Amino acid sequence: MSPVIRLEQVSAAKQDRPVLGAVTLAFDSGAAYSILGPSGAGKTTLLRLLNRLEEPSSGALWYRDTPYREISPITLRRRVAMVFQVPVVFPGTVRDNLMTPLRLQKRASADHGVLVGRLDLAGLDGGFLDRDASELSVGEKQRVCIARALMNDPEVLLLDEPSAALDPATTRRLIESIVDLNRRLGLTVIMVTHQPEQARVFGAQVILLSGGAVAEQASAAEFFVAPATAEGRRYLNLSEASS
Amino acid sequence: MSGELLDPSWLQLALAAGLVIVAIGVSATRQLGLERELTIAMVRTFIQLLAIGYILSFVFTNAIPGVIIAILFLMLGVAAWTVASRQRRPTNTLRLLVLAALTTSCGLTLVLATQLILRIHPWYNPYYLIPLMGMVIGNSLNSATLAVERLDSDLRAGRDRVEALLALGATSREAAALPVRSAMRAAMLPIINSMMVVGLVSLPGMMTGQILGGSSPSVAIKYQILIMYMIAFSTALTAFILTTWRARSYFTAAHQLRQGLLAG
Numbered sequence: 001m002s003p004v005i006r007l008e009q010v011s012a013a014k015q016d017r018p019v020l021g022a023v024t025l026a027f028d029s030g031a032a033y034s035i036l037g038p039s040g041a042g043k044t045t046l047l048r049l050l051n052r053l054e055e056p057s058s059g060a061l062w063y064r065d066t067p068y069r070e071i072s073p074i075t076l077r078r079r080v081a082m083v084f085q086v087p088v089v090f091p092g093t094v095r096d097n098l099m100t101p102l103r104l105q106k107r108a109s110a111d112h113g114v115l116v117g118r119l120d121l122a123g124l125d126g127g128f129l130d131r132d133a134s135e136l137s138v139g140e141k142q143r144v145c146i147a148r149a150l151m152n153d154p155e156v157l158l159l160d161e162p163s164a165a166l167d168p169a170t171t172r173r174l175i176e177s178i179v180d181l182n183r184r185l186g187l188t189v190i191m192v193t194h195q196p197e198q199a200r201v202f203g204a205q206v207i208l209l210s211g212g213a214v215a216e217q218a219s220a221a222e223f224f225v226a227p228a229t230a231e232g233r234r235y236l237n238l239s240e241a242s243s
Numbered sequence: 244m245s246g247e248l249l250d251p252s253w254l255q256l257a258l259a260a261g262l263v264i265v266a267i268g269v270s271a272t273r274q275l276g277l278e279r280e281l282t283i284a285m286v287r288t289f290i291q292l293l294a295i296g297y298i299l300s301f302v303f304t305n306a307i308p309g310v311i312i313a314i315l316f317l318m319l320g321v322a323a324w325t326v327a328s329r330q331r332r333p334t335n336t337l338r339l340l341v342l343a344a345l346t347t348s349c350g351l352t353l354v355l356a357t358q359l360i361l362r363i364h365p366w367y368n369p370y371y372l373i374p375l376m377g378m379v380i381g382n383s384l385n386s387a388t389l390a391v392e393r394l395d396s397d398l399r400a401g402r403d404r405v406e407a408l409l410a411l412g413a414t415s416r417e418a419a420a421l422p423v424r425s426a427m428r429a430a431m432l433p434i435i436n437s438m439m440v441v442g443l444v445s446l447p448g449m450m451t452g453q454i455l456g457g458s459s460p461s462v463a464i465k466y467q468i469l470i471m472y473m474i475a476f477s478t479a480l481t482a483f484i485l486t487t488w489r490a491r492s493y494f495t496a497a498h499q500l501r502q503g504l505l506a507g
Contacts, residue, residue, distance in 0.1 A: 015502070051410055052497060052499070053406060053409060053500070055497065055499065073499070074412045074413075074414060075412075077410055078411075081411070084406070086403065088403045088407040100408075101411045104408075148411065152412060
């Protein structure tokens, strides 16, 4: 497997406050990752850098073998899609929402089957197409956002705490849908979460961020049984104590 | 009864000041605490208008193109400063941006109206240029204020939506299209409203002035029609230029929302 995205010595700052410090990472094509860490560890900033909503203050990112700076941000964002923590649906029906990425690509129409197919991948049935998007539950809205992101046929899907606003049962079903996307489509999935339980269910590679640096990277199986670093152990202990 | 224009004497104006003194009395008896402000406002009105009266009579009797152009630019400068200061965080960039937008739109409006439509003679005739520019700037200033205010608040409130669009591969222009549209509408609605009711509910200031000044109402309304059309043009142009440039300043070349501008 070759890396689809690579970061080398990437640092980022928010209003002159350092958020990420010299992070070097590689994300393999078709793999699934959960990014764990306490709040303020730089998880969201990392995702925003991957979608190029922000620029690193130093260091560089590569998509395949091309530096981010040499790809049009528009093209990059269609290949590396992002779903936000709080779902944002646009006014209109679910169909209107799914059509938005196509309109942005100046494609006027889409096959009904394609729309239903994307909804199905995100765990919603075709009956949702003509529902008013603003009247859906938060969980359903989040699935609409995922289906909408899939309309661009991305290679990578970035998810920023997609279940932050959901109850545990809905969360579990959403995570299962995301695991499915990775397995069925071979989509590279990078999911930020601050709940270790989600990363455990996700069963992917775990990247633990702490204070803006990568503290530990391991498979979920290893990380949750025997974390290799002191930070990993401390993080798991703290999370258990608080849950 | 037309033609005879009364020139109010200073004594007559002093009598008129009595009207404000009554208002001050009302404020005092009802404890509004506005006595001081009213007094200052009364004196300021007197001094400011007296000064502008002297300046204008000088300019009108010695019509020097350079001086007239300088006055027009001074008016634009004051207007741009006012628009920028009404925003939550006035910056020099914003002041320059508003100045450029107002200069382009009001300047173009004035040139078109006086040189192409009215064909005034000489081309710098201050009797036309200064009052017409005053009307156009006054209205464009309001439209500019509304446009910037609305765009800023919509972009702040709709920030998640703008970024959701960017993340789907929208250009910054596409992502800001909705806030830009609503800012332009907000800026243009007041002039549309006043065009709808002009003459029915309101008698515009310039028309009142002309009639008092001895013009026949049939001429005064023609100027008023011209002015309303000029204002419609200049407010649309101001709103268009300002929202386009201002929206652009919210984004980087890589279609990213600038974080600093949105904070606070």
